[in-house]
Amino acid sequence: MIELVSSSRCVGCNLCVNACPTNVFDAIPDAPPKIARQSDCQTCFMCELYCPVDALYVSPEVDPLAFVDEAELIASGLLGSYRRDVGWSKGQMPQAQEDMSFQFSKMKR
Incomplete structure (x- = not known):
């Protein structure tokens, strides 16, 4: 579940707002997005994945945490x-070229 939007890291790009499939965030002019509907979070991690400055924390827990210490x-x-962990951080090289799972489709059945 989404737990934190870091006001010290957020650059206000609102990519998290646009990436969220359940409309958890409200965009706030000249401020970090607000977690407006936390209970709607499906813990899909899309907001955290698309945040270019790592300003978001999504907990793998399905219930809200009692306390979040940035x-x-x-x-x-x-x-x-x-x-x-998924290789999207700045400076990481994509690993898709090493994924050989496409060859499964070429196997004879």
């Missing part, structure tokens, strides 16, 4: 970890 998320490496 400094602790940064220190633990969790802020922006989803983008990094």
Whole structure:
């Protein structure tokens, strides 16, 4: 579930607002987006994935966390970890060319 929009990291691009399939965020002029409908979050991680500055934290838990400490998320490496883990972080090379699963379609049945 979406837990944090970091006001210190957010650049106001609103990519998270546009990427969210369940309309969890409200865009706020000259401010970070607001988590307006947290209970609608389906924990799809799309907002975290598209955030270019790692300003979002989506918890894999389905219930809201009682307390979210941004400094602790940064220190633990969790802020922006989803983008990094799937290879979308700045400076990472895409790994799609190494994916050989397309060859399954060429196998004789």
